[in-house]
Amino acid sequence: MILIKKYIPLALCFLFGVLTLGSYYVPTAASENYMEAMNQWENIVAGFAFLLGLFGLFYSHYNKITRKVDGWGYSLFVYIGFFMMVIPAILSEGKIMEGTTLTSIGWGYRFIYNALASTMFSVLAFYIVSTAYRAFRIKSAQAAVLFVAALIVILGKVPLGQMLWDTTLGWTGTQVSGIVQWLMDVPVVAGRRGIMMGLAIGGIVTGLKIIFGIERQYMGRD
Amino acid sequence: MLNKRLNLTIFSVLFAASAVCAATPASQKNAPPVPDLSGFQAVDMPYDKGEAVLLTWPVTPADVPGAVYQVYASAGKDWVKAAELPAASSLASEVELPFWAWKRDAALHAFQAEMPALFPGFKPGDGYSFKVKYVNGKTSLESAEAKVAPKANFFNLNRVNNFVLLVTIIVVFFWTVSHAKRKGLFIRRIAGLDAIDEAIGRATEMGRPIFYSTGIGSMSMVPTIASTSILAEVAKKVATYDTQLKVPHFDPIVMTVSKEIVKQAYTEVNRLDSYRDDINFFVTQDQFSFAASVDGMIHREKPAACFFIGHFMAESLLLAEVGATTGAIQIAGTEQESQLPFFFTSCDYTLIGEELYAAGAYLSKEPMLQSTLKVQDFGKAFVMVAVAAGSVLVLAGTIYKWDTMLYVVKHLFKGY
Numbered sequence: 001m002i003l004i005k006k007y008i009p010l011a012l013c014f015l016f017g018v019l020t021l022g023s024y025y026v027p028t029a030a031s032e033n034y035m036e037a038m039n040q041w042e043n044i045v046a047g048f049a050f051l052l053g054l055f056g057l058f059y060s061h062y063n064k065i066t067r068k069v070d071g072w073g074y075s076l077f078v079y080i081g082f083f084m085m086v087i088p089a090i091l092s093e094g095k096i097m098e099g100t101t102l103t104s105i106g107w108g109y110r111f112i113y114n115a116l117a118s119t120m121f122s123v124l125a126f127y128i129v130s131t132a133y134r135a136f137r138i139k140s141a142q143a144a145v146l147f148v149a150a151l152i153v154i155l156g157k158v159p160l161g162q163m164l165w166d167t168t169l170g171w172t173g174t175q176v177s178g179i180v181q182w183l184m185d186v187p188v189v190a191g192r193r194g195i196m197m198g199l200a201i202g203g204i205v206t207g208l209k210i211i212f213g214i215e216r217q218y219m220g221r222d
Numbered sequence: 223m224l225n226k227r228l229n230l231t232i233f234s235v236l237f238a239a240s241a242v243c244a245a246t247p248a249s250q251k252n253a254p255p256v257p258d259l260s261g262f263q264a265v266d267m268p269y270d271k272g273e274a275v276l277l278t279w280p281v282t283p284a285d286v287p288g289a290v291y292q293v294y295a296s297a298g299k300d301w302v303k304a305a306e307l308p309a310a311s312s313l314a315s316e317v318e319l320p321f322w323a324w325k326r327d328a329a330l331h332a333f334q335a336e337m338p339a340l341f342p343g344f345k346p347g348d349g350y351s352f353k354v355k356y357v358n359g360k361t362s363l364e365s366a367e368a369k370v371a372p373k374a375n376f377f378n379l380n381r382v383n384n385f386v387l388l389v390t391i392i393v394v395f396f397w398t399v400s401h402a403k404r405k406g407l408f409i410r411r412i413a414g415l416d417a418i419d420e421a422i423g424r425a426t427e428m429g430r431p432i433f434y435s436t437g438i439g440s441m442s443m444v445p446t447i448a449s450t451s452i453l454a455e456v457a458k459k460v461a462t463y464d465t466q467l468k469v470p471h472f473d474p475i476v477m478t479v480s481k482e483i484v485k486q487a488y489t490e491v492n493r494l495d496s497y498r499d500d501i502n503f504f505v506t507q508d509q510f511s512f513a514a515s516v517d518g519m520i521h522r523e524k525p526a527a528c529f530f531i532g533h534f535m536a537e538s539l540l541l542a543e544v545g546a547t548t549g550a551i552q553i554a555g556t557e558q559e560s561q562l563p564f565f566f567t568s569c570d571y572t573l574i575g576e577e578l579y580a581a582g583a584y585l586s587k588e589p590m591l592q593s594t595l596k597v598q599d600f601g602k603a604f605v606m607v608a609v610a611a612g613s614v615l616v617l618a619g620t621i622y623k624w625d626t627m628l629y630v631v632k633h634l635f636k637g638y
Contacts, residue, residue, distance in 0.1 A: 021388075024381070024384075025377060025378055025381055025384075025385055026376060026377060026378070027269065027270055027271040027374065027375060027377075027378045028271055028272070028374040028375075028376065029271055029272065029346065029374055031271075032271060042440075042442065045475065046440070046473075046474075046475060049473075049474035049475040049477075049478060050474050050507065051474075052474050052478065053471070053473075053474025053477055053504030053507075054474075054504070056474075056477070056503060056504050057503065057504045057505070060500050060503050063500070070522075071522055074518070116510075116511075116514075117508070117510045117511070120510035120511075120513055120514050120540065121510060121536065123540065124536060124539055124540060127539050127540065127543040128539065130543065131539060131543060131564060131567045131568055132567075134567050134568075135563075135566070135567040192559050194575070195559045195562070195574060195575040196559060196575075197602070197605050198574075198575030198576035198598075198602065199557050199559070199575050199576060199578075199579075201576060201598050201601035201602060201605065202444075202448075202575065202576030202578065202579030202580065202598055203444045203445075203557070203579065204391060204601070205391075205395070205579065205594050205597045205598050205601070206444050206447060206448055206579045207444060208391070208392065208395050208594075208597075209591070209594055210447065212395075214399065214590050214591060214594065215447075215451065215582065215591065217450065217451045217454045217483060217582065217586075218441075218447055218450050218451070218479055218483065219479075219482070
């Protein structure tokens with residue numbers, strides 16, 4: 001049992017990890033075909049896993065409805081939403097458009113799904129405002145620096161801000177757009193690259209841990 | 223009379239000869255220069271997958287503005303025009319390949335012919351002919367044909383700098399792992415991870431659930447794998463305190479793996495009786511639908527703690543902000559630096575950069591895993607030294623015009 005649960009998965013992980021890593025340095029057609037095959041396999045597994053997830057979702061919500069747990073009414077919408085999209089999709093044979101007119105699935109996609117997705121995305125704007133309010137409260141010297149930098153960037157990005165800058169600080173001869181550009185090109189890039197380098201190193205080490213079987217939590221421990 | 227005739231003949235010959243002598247240099251002066259294409263060569267493009275041919279021919283004084291080189295290729299019958307290049311362009315010295323794999327010869331033209339684009343039925347190993355034609359107004363000259371059969375190369379020498387770095391990292395990796403078995407390591411405290419106990423304790427006291435999201439990444443993404451490692455440790459603590467854990471998923475494969483991990487965590491702390499199969503559940507594979515669904519659950523169930531660790535995009539703020547409004551302790555971590563500011567402002571603790579990848583080792587306290595943190599530290603030290611040294615060398619090279627050194631330094635640190 002330990003052979004099937006531990007050693008074979010670890011050996012497969014090592015083998016395919018090394019092959020994938022090696023394919024970066026080997027420019028042959030075989031190497032390219034191998035990567036393509038791996039991507040196809042990933043898609044195939046993902047397709048089956050999606051079915052697994054879907055059945056799990058239905059089962060979980062079915063249980064909520066039958067047990068009448070708190071908020072079981074929301075679970076009904078899982079089925080309603082699913083059938084509202086799947087039945088028209090089957091009826092219109094998966095086509096979004098029939099000539100110049102929308103099919104039923106096309107209509108549902110454009111006027112229900114897109115509208116709901118856009119609504120969720122637009123909510124972000126309001127959340128950004130409340131987040132910005134919290135971020136710009138000056139509680140320390142660092143917060144003050146953040147606030148000043150943010151204020152300059154805001155001023156530089158809107159015409160009204162540029163006009164205000166020119167009116168009040170125009171005599172200094174500096175353009176707010178120049179300061180914004182410097183902020184974005186120098187301190188922001190420096191900070192981002194620092195994080196990115198740390199992430200890259202962490203990613204490489206995690207990859208090696210998995211390939212060499214030191215990190216095994218993703219497969220459950222024995 | 224005879225003398226007169228002889229004189230006239232000699233005069234006529236001399237006159238004709240002088241006329242010829244005077245005329246020839248003038249015609250040579252006006253004729254455009256013609257290149258020497260005898261050095262034209264076609265070879266297999268080195269270090270590629272066998273789908274390109276490298277054509278080279280010498281730079282000549284005939285490479286004047288207005289003149290062009292036409293490159294022709296043939297699979298045996300007809301000639302196909304592969305490219306038309308201005309005569310003063312396509313120099314071997316302009317090719318962006320590293321110095322150890324490419325000779326930057328300013329006296330050569332170089333052109334890389336991509337064979338699949340020229341011949342749709344191309345197969346590596348087949349023979350092809352090439353020629354180059356010089357055209358400048360009415361002047362034109364063709365080179366001799368050159369034959370070549372492109373083939374795949376086994377190793378991409380252009381990436382040897384990357385390969386050397388990889389081998390070095392692997393050597394350091396094994397050295398630290400073997401070293402860790404003998405000695406313990408000092409690890410600085412990471413506030414975000416220390417707060418996990420506090421968050422779980424709070425949830426236990428309040429009798430509210432804990433939400434853990436692995437993000438919208440697939441299982442093949444390193445941050446998702448790192449997140450599942452943290453989930454294992456969180457699940458163990460949750461199982462120990464008998465608190466309620468909810469793990470909504472975006473990806474069914476991640477859900478399947480997480481189920482196994484959480485079950486294992488419950489088993490390890492002997493609380494398998496408390497394990498429920500619906501701790502991990504699939505929500506949807508649509509980004510904003512996922513955010514809306516999880517937001518709804520957070521809003522209704524008011525969890526005591528929320529963990530957002532993994533790959534997050536625009537939904538990061540949607541999730542974290544709703545969590546913040548419910549008053550939950552929030553711990554987040556992502557590899558997406560564009561989403562980090564949202565987590566900073568909405569969450570109590572945020573794992574920055576490589577802390578995300580160190581978290582599993584930090585929490586598990588396993589010597590083998592912890593030792594790999596040292597590799598990350600060595601890596602960071604190397605990056606710091608490389609950035610400082612590279613900056614100094616490039617600066618010095620620019621000031622003192624040490625072109626060769628600039629060239630070497632830039633190539634050493636570039637990815638190909």
